[in-house]
Ligand SMILES: Cc1cc2nc3c(=O)[nH]c(=O)nc-3n(C[C@H](O)[C@H](O)[C@H](O)COP(=O)(O)OP(=O)(O)OC[C@H]3O[C@@H](n4cnc5c(N)ncnc54)[C@H](O)[C@@H]3O)c2cc1C
């Protein structure tokens with residue numbers, strides 16, 4: 030038996046940088062360094078663990094849709110231990126929304142061949158958290174999403190989903206789409222050996238024509254949503270800061286009373 | 292007047308506050324028709340009617356609890372086809388967002404997630420998002436299909452507006468995918484008696500500075516003196532001091548209360564992403580350089596073990 034896992038990984042601007050929008054109201058990718066979305070590291074980690082815990086022959090492919098630089102995200106995932114990578118890159122992809130992104134990812138996943146797709150819970154830039162559900166809808170396979178625990182055995186994926194009202198145990202037959210949360214277990218750091226090995230691992234490049242997608246189905250023009258304005262939030266006006274010299278709690282109570290909270 | 296579908300978030304018939312906010316927002320663009328699914332669905336009708344629902348479509352099939360997400364998508368699609376609404380509004384809970392996204396794809400519509408406001412516009416609803424950890428405010432719209440919008444809690448003040456709220460049974464045919472993901476076990480979350488984190492008017496949070504699970508009692512005592520919910524930073528959650536369901540931030544809950552009190556929290560970007568839109572922000576931290584102080588309306592540089600109990604006592608004294 031063999032198990033083909035495709036892990037979706039997004040290349041995002043570093044959240045600790047000063048992120049901006051470009052003139053066309055897409056993310057300005059030049060002013061802040063990009064990296065592999067931290068929440069997708071958890072997806073790579075779970076794929077590697079499923080692979081390590083399996084008696085089957087497991088192949089882990091990492092897949093990204095993004096500009097030239099997005100190769101960095103693939104390299105990071107490969108150096109963690111993934112076997113190969115697919116990069117979908119095309120100028121016409123600039124400005125694609127979640128519906129379009131899910132189309133490109135779904136076509137690429139089908140072309141790559143899969144038994145299991147693993148995604149992160151959300152990207153750290155768009156943060157919609159809906160791409161995994163959209164992939165399940167497009168691929169017509171079960172969604173087993175937002176898992177804090179995941180395992181695969183005998184063609185079945187099981188997991189725990191911690192929701193607002195309850196914690197649920199889930200189960201589905203493969204093929205399936207899984208997404209994992211940052212509660213699923215710390216992601217490993219690439220080892221020196223891993224980094225060296227990653228340089229020799231294959232990275233396949235596909236464009237829209239390889240996936241038989243028309244340019245007008247994606248990009249800014251193909252998006253089913255439109256951003257009209259993006260304004261930087263005004264900095265908060267400087268507040269009052271006091272040093273506690275024995276009365277800090279009382280002073281704070283006074284402030285809260287003045288604001289009618291007490 | 293155009294109808295607007297509102298997806299109801301409820302637990303056994305008890306409607307959660309974000310749904311009432313959606314009804315308020317929906318009335319800006321049309322007449323709300325609510326969709327309530329699962330056990331207790333019909334029990335939601337009275338409160339939905341009080342808040343403007345002209346109709347409440349219900350179905351309490353067992354499938355909604357026994358399988359993940361897809362049965363709810365099938366039902367919302369059935370409601371969409373029955374009503375032909377001008378827009379579909381859904382609360383921004385993790386599950387409801389997934390339902391909304393799959394519906395949007397099926398009906399050929401764009402989706403905007405995590406709205407914080409919504410108004411009528413010439414080309415359909417204009418949706419405000421607060422993005423990049425609340426450092427930008429964007430206005431967007433859905434340019435294809437029937438707008439599907441998910442809305443964050445605390446995005447509107449709930450207004451009562453009595454309407455008919457006539458209950459109608461929704462007829463749903465489940466798709467082949469509906470039974471794909473089985474729910475084989477469910478452990479309901481225990482209630483603490485405190486307000487729901489995302490719905491509370493006041494949130495009192497503790498971070499790594501609280502330094503231990505037992506010490507969270509002083510955070511809880513402050514919260515109880517104010518009738519507040521308790522939040523925690525990821526550092527406190529990862530250390531096992533407080534449950535993950537109380538985490539505030541990018542990968543926890545995002546809150547937007549009237550008052551947020553951060554204790555022993557440095558204010559990392561991922562934490563700020565979940566609380567930066569709070570109306571009034573207060574922090575207690577012993578490090579005057581902590582980034583959280585850039586956000587505050589009022590900050591106390593001091594040891595939380597001194598400041599917080601004193602604050603709690605003072606509040607109790609003032610409340611008599
Ligand atoms: C601030 C902001 C707000 C946005 N709001 C909206 C909106 O309301 N509606 C809308 O249609 N679009 C929106 N977008 C566009 C959206 O970010 C992109 O379409 C993006 O490619 C997918 O959405 P996400 O990042 O929100 O993904 P999420 O659904 O948050 O991502 C979940 C997972 O999907 C996978 N994934 C997502 N994108 C990729 C990719 N390019 N390559 C590989 N894996 C991927 C990753 O595993 C990720 O962890 C927004 C973008 C920004 C920057």
Ligand SMILES: Cc1cc2nc3c(=O)[nH]c(=O)nc-3n(C[C@H](O)[C@H](O)[C@H](O)COP(=O)(O)OP(=O)(O)OC[C@H]3O[C@@H](n4cnc5c(N)ncnc54)[C@H](O)[C@@H]3O)c2cc1C
Pocket residue numbers: 067068153211497498499500501523524525526527538539540541542543544554555556557558559560561562565575576577578581593594595596
């Ligand atoms: C992908 C990703 C997602 C993340 N998601 C989240 C999230 O959702 N929520 C979140 O919170 N974090 C999140 N984080 C983690 C985040 O980056 C920070 O590590 C975290 O917020 C730090 O928590 P803290 O402020 O409690 O701890 P620290 O940064 O260690 O700060 C502790 C503070 O307590 C103060 N202190 C110590 N002792 C006392 C005392 N006795 N009295 C007063 N003050 C004291 C210190 O001065 C310090 O400022 C995420 C990180 C990543 C990479």
